[in-house]
Amino acid sequence: MKHHGSSMGLPQPSVSSDRPSLVCDHHRPAMKEVARGQSLVTQLRAIVLPALQADERSEIVAQMFQSILDCSSKAMAELQQLHRSRNARPDDDDVLVDDKKRVRRISSDCCSKEEGVNTGTANQSSLIFFLLSINENLNRRLCDDSVSLETPVPHYDGRQWRKYGQKHINNAKHPRSYYRCTYRQEQGCKATKTVQQQDDSSGADHPLMYTVVYHGQHTCKDNDGVNSGADESEINARSSSDTQSSISSTCTDTYDQQTSLHDNKLIDKSEDVYEPFDMAAFAPLDLDSWELDALLRFGSA
DNA sequence: TGCATTTGACCCAC
DNA sequence: GTGGGTCAAATGCA
Numbered sequence: 001m002k003h004h005g006s007s008m009g010l011p012q013p014s015v016s017s018d019r020p021s022l023v024c025d026h027h028r029p030a031m032k033e034v035a036r037g038q039s040l041v042t043q044l045r046a047i048v049l050p051a052l053q054a055d056e057r058s059e060i061v062a063q064m065f066q067s068i069l070d071c072s073s074k075a076m077a078e079l080q081q082l083h084r085s086r087n088a089r090p091d092d093d094d095v096l097v098d099d100k101k102r103v104r105r106i107s108s109d110c111c112s113k114e115e116g117v118n119t120g121t122a123n124q125s126s127l128i129f130f131l132l133s134i135n136e137n138l139n140r141r142l143c144d145d146s147v148s149l150e151t152p153v154p155h156y157d158g159r160q161w162r163k164y165g166q167k168h169i170n171n172a173k174h175p176r177s178y179y180r181c182t183y184r185q186e187q188g189c190k191a192t193k194t195v196q197q198q199d200d201s202s203g204a205d206h207p208l209m210y211t212v213v214y215h216g217q218h219t220c221k222d223n224d225g226v227n228s229g230a231d232e233s234e235i236n237a238r239s240s241s242d243t244q245s246s247i248s249s250t251c252t253d254t255y256d257q258q259t260s261l262h263d264n265k266l267i268d269k270s271e272d273v274y275e276p277f278d279m280a281a282f283a284p285l286d287l288d289s290w291e292l293d294a295l296l297r298f299g300s301a
Numbered sequence: 302t303g304c305a306t307t308t309g310a311c312c313c314a315c
Numbered sequence: 316g317t318g319g320g321t322c323a324a325a326t327g328c329a
Contacts, residue, residue, distance in 0.1 A: 163306060165321060178320070194320090 147214045154195040154210040159218065161193060173199045181220055189220030 161179035174197035181189040
Protein backbone atom coordinates (compact mmCIF):
# COMPACT_ATOMS: atom_id res chain seq x y z
CA MET A 1 0.00 0.00 0.00
CA LYS A 2 1.23 3.38 -0.85
CA HIS A 3 0.71 6.53 1.00
CA HIS A 4 -0.84 9.46 -0.58
CA GLY A 5 0.47 12.89 -0.27
CA SER A 6 -0.57 14.95 2.66
CA SER A 7 -3.02 17.70 2.09
CA MET A 8 -3.78 20.65 4.28
CA GLY A 9 -0.97 19.64 6.50
CA LEU A 10 -3.03 16.76 7.77
CA PRO A 11 -1.04 13.71 8.66
CA GLN A 12 -1.47 10.82 6.33
CA PRO A 13 -1.69 7.67 8.34
CA SER A 14 -1.75 4.40 6.58
CA VAL A 15 -5.29 4.59 5.46
CA SER A 16 -5.96 2.15 2.75
CA SER A 17 -6.98 3.90 -0.38
CA ASP A 18 -6.37 0.98 -2.66
CA ARG A 19 -8.41 -1.54 -0.79
CA PRO A 20 -12.07 -2.18 -1.31
CA SER A 21 -13.44 -1.11 2.02
CA LEU A 22 -16.94 0.28 2.07
CA VAL A 23 -16.65 0.62 -1.62
CA CYS A 24 -19.55 0.51 -3.97
CA ASP A 25 -18.44 -0.54 -7.40
CA HIS A 26 -19.66 2.49 -9.26
CA HIS A 27 -18.82 4.85 -6.45
CA ARG A 28 -15.43 3.47 -5.82
CA PRO A 29 -13.34 6.65 -6.10
CA ALA A 30 -15.45 8.61 -3.68
CA MET A 31 -15.89 5.69 -1.38
CA LYS A 32 -12.18 5.23 -1.18
CA GLU A 33 -11.91 8.75 0.01
CA VAL A 34 -14.70 8.16 2.47
CA ALA A 35 -13.01 5.11 3.89
CA ARG A 36 -9.80 7.02 4.02
CA GLY A 37 -11.35 9.86 5.90
CA GLN A 38 -13.08 7.41 8.15
CA SER A 39 -9.84 5.96 9.28
CA LEU A 40 -8.35 9.39 9.56
CA VAL A 41 -11.02 10.49 11.96
CA THR A 42 -10.65 7.39 14.05
CA GLN A 43 -6.93 7.71 14.25
CA LEU A 44 -6.85 11.43 14.62
CA ARG A 45 -9.28 11.42 17.50
CA ALA A 46 -7.40 8.73 19.34
CA ILE A 47 -4.06 10.32 18.76
CA VAL A 48 -4.56 14.01 19.10
CA LEU A 49 -6.74 14.27 22.17
CA PRO A 50 -4.73 11.97 24.40
CA ALA A 51 -1.57 13.63 23.26
CA LEU A 52 -2.94 17.01 24.20
CA GLN A 53 -4.53 15.98 27.43
CA ALA A 54 -2.23 17.97 29.61
CA ASP A 55 -2.15 20.74 27.10
CA GLU A 56 -4.29 23.82 27.41
CA ARG A 57 -5.18 23.43 23.76
CA SER A 58 -6.93 20.14 24.33
CA GLU A 59 -10.27 21.80 24.97
CA ILE A 60 -9.94 23.83 21.83
CA VAL A 61 -9.08 20.75 19.84
CA ALA A 62 -12.09 18.95 21.22
CA GLN A 63 -14.25 21.87 20.24
CA MET A 64 -12.74 21.80 16.79
CA PHE A 65 -13.70 18.18 16.46
CA GLN A 66 -17.20 19.15 17.41
CA SER A 67 -17.21 21.96 14.90
CA ILE A 68 -16.02 19.65 12.18
CA LEU A 69 -18.83 17.29 12.95
CA ASP A 70 -21.35 20.07 12.92
CA CYS A 71 -20.10 21.32 9.60
CA SER A 72 -20.11 17.86 8.14
CA SER A 73 -23.65 17.29 9.29
CA LYS A 74 -24.82 20.36 7.50
CA ALA A 75 -22.83 19.57 4.41
CA MET A 76 -24.14 16.05 4.28
CA ALA A 77 -27.68 17.19 4.79
CA GLU A 78 -27.39 19.42 1.78
CA LEU A 79 -25.80 16.68 -0.26
CA GLN A 80 -28.53 14.30 0.70
CA GLN A 81 -31.11 16.77 -0.35
CA LEU A 82 -29.28 17.24 -3.61
CA HIS A 83 -29.10 13.55 -4.07
CA ARG A 84 -32.78 13.03 -3.42
CA SER A 85 -33.48 15.22 -6.37
CA ARG A 86 -31.67 12.70 -8.47
CA ASN A 87 -32.41 9.05 -8.98
CA ALA A 88 -31.38 6.85 -6.12
CA ARG A 89 -29.58 3.75 -7.25
CA PRO A 90 -31.04 0.64 -5.63
CA ASP A 91 -28.15 -1.66 -6.37
CA ASP A 92 -25.62 -0.08 -4.12
CA ASP A 93 -25.26 -2.91 -1.71
CA ASP A 94 -22.50 -4.46 -3.70
CA VAL A 95 -19.94 -3.63 -1.09
CA LEU A 96 -16.56 -5.21 -1.41
CA VAL A 97 -14.98 -5.84 1.90
CA ASP A 98 -13.28 -8.84 3.31
CA ASP A 99 -16.27 -9.67 5.39
CA LYS A 100 -18.78 -9.57 2.57
CA LYS A 101 -21.51 -11.18 4.53
CA ARG A 102 -21.59 -8.42 7.06
CA VAL A 103 -20.80 -5.41 5.02
CA ARG A 104 -23.48 -6.18 2.51
CA ARG A 105 -25.92 -5.55 5.28
CA ILE A 106 -25.05 -1.91 5.13
CA SER A 107 -28.02 -0.13 3.73
CA SER A 108 -27.95 0.77 0.11
CA ASP A 109 -29.53 4.07 0.94
CA CYS A 110 -26.48 5.07 2.85
CA CYS A 111 -24.15 3.95 0.15
CA SER A 112 -26.02 5.70 -2.56
CA LYS A 113 -25.46 9.01 -0.88
CA GLU A 114 -22.05 8.96 -2.40
CA GLU A 115 -23.54 9.87 -5.72
CA GLY A 116 -23.52 13.51 -4.91
CA VAL A 117 -20.05 13.29 -3.58
CA ASN A 118 -18.75 11.50 -6.55
CA THR A 119 -20.09 13.91 -9.06
CA GLY A 120 -19.44 17.09 -7.29
CA THR A 121 -16.22 16.80 -5.40
CA ALA A 122 -13.65 15.59 -7.81
CA ASN A 123 -11.59 18.67 -7.30
CA GLN A 124 -12.67 19.62 -3.85
CA SER A 125 -10.26 19.77 -1.03
CA SER A 126 -9.44 16.91 1.23
CA LEU A 127 -11.26 18.75 3.95
CA ILE A 128 -14.56 18.14 2.23
CA PHE A 129 -13.82 14.44 1.99
CA PHE A 130 -12.72 14.54 5.57
CA LEU A 131 -15.98 16.08 6.70
CA LEU A 132 -18.15 13.94 4.50
CA SER A 133 -16.49 10.79 5.59
CA ILE A 134 -17.31 11.54 9.19
CA ASN A 135 -20.92 11.91 8.32
CA GLU A 136 -20.84 8.84 6.14
CA ASN A 137 -19.87 6.79 9.10
CA LEU A 138 -22.63 8.28 11.19
CA ASN A 139 -25.19 7.70 8.49
CA ARG A 140 -24.19 4.11 8.18
CA ARG A 141 -24.73 3.69 11.84
CA LEU A 142 -28.14 5.14 11.55
CA CYS A 143 -29.05 2.92 8.64
CA ASP A 144 -27.62 -0.32 9.93
CA ASP A 145 -26.00 -1.65 13.04
CA SER A 146 -22.95 -2.89 11.18
CA VAL A 147 -20.11 -0.61 10.20
CA SER A 148 -16.86 -1.72 8.67
CA LEU A 149 -13.65 0.17 8.26
CA GLU A 150 -10.00 -0.40 7.66
CA THR A 151 -7.38 0.95 9.97
CA PRO A 152 -3.84 0.24 11.11
CA VAL A 153 -4.92 1.06 14.66
CA PRO A 154 -8.01 -1.06 15.25
CA HIS A 155 -8.07 -0.51 19.00
CA TYR A 156 -7.87 3.22 19.28
CA ASP A 157 -11.42 4.20 18.62
CA GLY A 158 -12.17 5.92 21.89
CA ARG A 159 -14.15 3.00 23.22
CA GLN A 160 -13.39 0.48 25.86
CA TRP A 161 -13.55 -3.09 24.64
CA ARG A 162 -13.07 -6.45 26.21
CA LYS A 163 -11.97 -9.36 24.13
CA TYR A 164 -14.16 -12.40 24.47
CA GLY A 165 -13.06 -14.64 21.67
CA GLN A 166 -10.75 -15.36 18.82
CA LYS A 167 -11.49 -17.51 15.86
CA HIS A 168 -9.61 -18.71 12.86
CA ILE A 169 -11.60 -17.83 9.79
CA ASN A 170 -11.63 -19.92 6.68
CA ASN A 171 -9.39 -18.70 3.89
CA ALA A 172 -7.88 -16.11 6.16
CA LYS A 173 -4.31 -16.08 7.30
CA HIS A 174 -5.06 -14.35 10.54
CA PRO A 175 -7.61 -15.07 13.25
CA ARG A 176 -10.53 -12.81 13.92
CA SER A 177 -10.78 -11.29 17.36
CA TYR A 178 -14.11 -10.58 18.99
CA TYR A 179 -14.64 -7.68 21.33
CA ARG A 180 -17.60 -6.47 23.28
CA CYS A 181 -18.13 -3.27 25.20
CA THR A 182 -16.46 -3.26 28.58
CA TYR A 183 -19.72 -2.03 30.09
CA ARG A 184 -21.79 -4.85 28.67
CA GLN A 185 -22.41 -6.48 32.01
CA GLU A 186 -22.93 -3.46 34.19
CA GLN A 187 -24.82 -1.36 31.68
CA GLY A 188 -26.06 -3.87 29.18
CA CYS A 189 -24.31 -2.21 26.28
CA LYS A 190 -24.55 -4.57 23.34
CA ALA A 191 -21.94 -2.99 21.10
CA THR A 192 -19.43 -5.46 19.72
CA LYS A 193 -16.70 -5.37 17.18
CA THR A 194 -14.51 -7.80 15.32
CA VAL A 195 -10.93 -7.14 14.36
CA GLN A 196 -9.11 -9.07 11.71
CA GLN A 197 -5.74 -8.43 10.18
CA GLN A 198 -5.89 -8.29 6.46
CA ASP A 199 -4.14 -11.05 4.65
CA ASP A 200 -2.12 -8.81 2.40
CA SER A 201 -1.01 -6.39 5.06
CA SER A 202 1.97 -8.22 6.36
CA GLY A 203 4.39 -7.74 3.53
CA ALA A 204 7.12 -5.17 3.35
CA ASP A 205 5.03 -3.06 1.01
CA HIS A 206 1.91 -3.38 3.13
CA PRO A 207 1.87 -2.08 6.66
CA LEU A 208 -0.42 -3.91 8.98
CA MET A 209 -4.01 -3.16 8.21
CA TYR A 210 -7.04 -4.44 10.01
CA THR A 211 -10.64 -4.76 9.07
CA VAL A 212 -12.78 -3.65 11.97
CA VAL A 213 -16.50 -4.34 11.93
CA TYR A 214 -18.67 -2.69 14.53
CA HIS A 215 -21.99 -4.19 15.49
CA GLY A 216 -24.70 -2.47 17.43
CA GLN A 217 -24.54 0.89 19.06
CA HIS A 218 -23.18 1.85 22.41
CA THR A 219 -25.87 2.42 24.99
CA CYS A 220 -23.45 2.65 27.85
CA LYS A 221 -22.13 5.54 29.80
CA ASP A 222 -18.47 5.50 30.51
CA ASN A 223 -16.82 6.28 33.79
CA ASP A 224 -17.28 9.96 33.21
CA GLY A 225 -20.98 9.52 32.95
CA VAL A 226 -21.02 10.49 29.32
CA ASN A 227 -23.32 8.58 27.09
CA SER A 228 -20.85 7.00 24.80
CA GLY A 229 -23.47 5.76 22.44
CA ALA A 230 -25.12 8.99 21.57
CA ASP A 231 -22.92 10.47 18.97
CA GLU A 232 -19.52 10.32 17.49
CA SER A 233 -18.95 13.89 18.44
CA GLU A 234 -19.34 13.08 22.07
CA ILE A 235 -16.72 10.46 21.75
CA ASN A 236 -14.40 13.05 20.41
CA ALA A 237 -15.08 15.34 23.28
CA ARG A 238 -14.30 12.75 25.85
CA SER A 239 -11.84 10.49 24.19
CA SER A 240 -9.05 12.23 25.94
CA SER A 241 -10.13 11.10 29.35
CA ASP A 242 -11.09 7.71 28.04
CA THR A 243 -7.82 6.88 26.57
CA GLN A 244 -5.91 8.23 29.46
CA SER A 245 -7.62 5.84 31.79
CA SER A 246 -5.82 2.96 30.24
CA ILE A 247 -8.44 1.74 27.88
CA SER A 248 -9.03 -1.93 27.84
CA SER A 249 -9.05 -1.90 24.10
CA THR A 250 -5.52 -2.99 24.41
CA CYS A 251 -3.42 -4.83 21.94
CA THR A 252 -3.41 -8.14 23.60
CA ASP A 253 -4.23 -10.72 21.05
CA THR A 254 -1.50 -12.35 19.14
CA TYR A 255 -1.70 -10.25 16.05
CA ASP A 256 -2.96 -7.05 17.50
CA GLN A 257 0.00 -6.89 19.74
CA GLN A 258 2.00 -5.97 16.75
CA THR A 259 0.52 -2.53 16.86
CA SER A 260 2.15 -1.84 20.15
CA LEU A 261 5.25 0.19 20.60
CA HIS A 262 6.52 -2.64 22.70
CA ASP A 263 6.91 -4.64 19.60
CA ASN A 264 10.13 -3.35 18.23
CA LYS A 265 9.85 -5.58 15.26
CA LEU A 266 6.87 -3.78 13.95
CA ILE A 267 8.37 -0.43 14.62
CA ASP A 268 11.44 -1.32 12.72
CA LYS A 269 9.39 -2.57 9.85
CA SER A 270 7.03 0.33 9.78
CA GLU A 271 9.64 2.99 10.03
CA ASP A 272 10.22 2.71 6.35
CA VAL A 273 6.58 2.97 5.62
CA TYR A 274 5.00 5.34 8.05
CA GLU A 275 5.50 8.93 8.69
CA PRO A 276 6.58 9.83 12.20
CA PHE A 277 2.98 10.60 12.93
CA ASP A 278 2.09 7.03 12.22
CA MET A 279 4.66 5.83 14.61
CA ALA A 280 2.81 7.57 17.35
CA ALA A 281 -0.40 6.00 16.20
CA PHE A 282 0.90 2.58 17.01
CA ALA A 283 1.72 3.39 20.55
CA PRO A 284 -0.41 2.44 23.52
CA LEU A 285 -2.39 5.41 24.64
CA ASP A 286 -1.63 5.03 28.27
CA LEU A 287 2.08 5.33 27.87
CA ASP A 288 3.57 8.55 29.05
CA SER A 289 6.39 8.01 26.67
CA TRP A 290 3.96 7.80 23.85
CA GLU A 291 2.20 10.95 24.87
CA LEU A 292 5.49 12.70 24.96
CA ASP A 293 6.45 11.24 21.67
CA ALA A 294 3.18 12.21 20.10
CA LEU A 295 3.51 15.73 21.35
CA LEU A 296 7.00 15.96 20.08
CA ARG A 297 6.15 14.48 16.73
CA PHE A 298 2.71 15.76 16.06
CA GLY A 299 1.88 18.41 18.58
CA SER A 300 4.79 20.52 17.61
CA ALA A 301 4.17 20.14 13.90
C1' DT B 302 -6.80 -11.11 44.49
C1' DG B 303 -9.18 -9.19 40.87
C1' DC B 304 -9.44 -8.33 36.18
C1' DA B 305 -8.47 -9.25 31.34
C1' DT B 306 -7.18 -12.56 27.96
C1' DT B 307 -6.89 -17.16 26.00
C1' DT B 308 -8.85 -21.08 24.00
C1' DG B 309 -11.53 -25.15 23.44
C1' DA B 310 -16.31 -26.24 23.44
C1' DC B 311 -20.83 -25.24 22.34
C1' DC B 312 -24.68 -23.16 19.71
C1' DC B 313 -26.89 -21.82 15.64
C1' DA B 314 -27.64 -20.49 10.92
C1' DC B 315 -26.89 -21.89 6.30
C1' DG C 316 -21.80 -30.92 8.00
C1' DT C 317 -19.50 -26.59 8.10
C1' DG C 318 -18.35 -22.06 9.49
C1' DG C 319 -18.93 -18.11 12.36
C1' DG C 320 -20.14 -16.19 16.87
C1' DT C 321 -20.35 -16.76 21.81
C1' DC C 322 -19.56 -18.92 26.28
C1' DA C 323 -16.94 -20.05 30.16
C1' DA C 324 -13.19 -22.31 32.56
C1' DA C 325 -8.30 -21.84 32.64
C1' DT C 326 -4.53 -18.92 32.63
C1' DG C 327 -1.71 -14.76 33.01
C1' DC C 328 -0.61 -10.44 34.91
C1' DA C 329 -0.30 -6.41 37.86
